[in-house]
């Protein structure tokens with residue numbers, strides 16, 4: 246079986262294996278890292294239906310005693326109730342410090358599983374087995390874990406790196422089209438912020454999934470290694486997200502994350518030339534439309550501005566936004582809030 250391994254060197258060093266059919270090698274990958282131990286698999290209802298027995302059979306076949314906890318599919322599951330329920334499950338199963346959690350699913354399972362592992366017994370090891378494109382290129386890499394609370398998304402979490410990421414790209418064959426496309430928005434983001442060659446490759450569909458996932462993971466790895474705790478360059482990964490989060494919020498999450506990020510990247514690209522940077526908005530819009538994204542924005546400047554005032558990237562009177570200098574080269578720019586409002590009025594009316 247052919248696969249690629251990318252090594253991350255952060256507060257914990259770990260390998261990310263990427264390839265078709267890798268779920269069949271999960272136990273084999275885990276053995277040298279964890280030795281004899283018990284494994285607690287966290288997954289969601291959809292992934293469990295499709296692949297629950299495959300993962301449990303693989304772990305049993307590799308000699309592991311594994312237990313499984315299934316949460317309902319969907320963002321609403323990334324909540325405090327499920328965090329506590331899963332922690333309680335780990336205790337009931339008598340999971341100890343030498344045991345580990347396996348987060349088997351998309352970003353919801355990955356974030357909840359990672360946070361649970363960071364808290365249980367003050368921290369046990371965990372393995373990410375991403376099953377969505379977004380989780381493969383983004384949430385399973387870099388150690389950000391979180392749950393949502395009523396005051397906002399991802400407001401409670403930790404930086405806690407996994408021990409291993411095992412990404413079986415064949416699992417994405419069963420993703421609903423819109424979920425796969427949400428991941429494509431993040432892939433296009435990587436091309437825009439740091440890699441024009443990747444961006445060019447994305448012009449022809451379908452792209453080579455293994456190659457593209459591996460390149461995105463390398464880009465994220467490089468950024469995380471420079472700024473694990475998100476105090477600087479990691480902010481580049483927010484390209485399109487500041488405006489995207491505002492759109493998600495205004496739509497009461499009716500607009501999907503990927504579509505909101507696509508719209509947000511276009512808004513940022515329209516602002517860039519007004520700040521003396523290049524104008525790639527038309528080119529980017531064209532690519533996003535090839536992927537089927539609706540890049541129009543039904544909200545006006547005032548609404549977007551009000552919604553982004555609570556953004557985590559806001560620092561007093563300024564907010565950090567990511568603007569393109571060229572395709573494959575973005576910059577973090579601190580913009581004074583009044584100026585940002587004026588820029589939004591100019592590009593959105």
Ligand SMILES: NC(=O)c1ccc[n+]([C@@H]2O[C@H](COP(=O)([O-])OP(=O)(O)OC[C@H]3O[C@@H](n4cnc5c(N)ncnc54)[C@H](O)[C@@H]3O)[C@@H](O)[C@H]2O)c1
Pocket residue numbers: 289290291292295318319320323350351352353354356376377378379380383384385386387388389390391398399416417418419420421424427
């Ligand atoms: N930690 C990070 O760095 C980071 C980065 C980006 C996003 N996130 C988080 O990730 C979450 C979004 O992740 P997501 O888009 O993967 O959502 P998700 O986990 O909700 O998965 C989307 C849907 O796809 C289904 N699914 C998963 N794998 C499947 C498969 N192989 N076949 C068929 N269906 C499958 C799920 O059941 C779910 O219904 C958000 O909570 C976001 O905050 C975290």
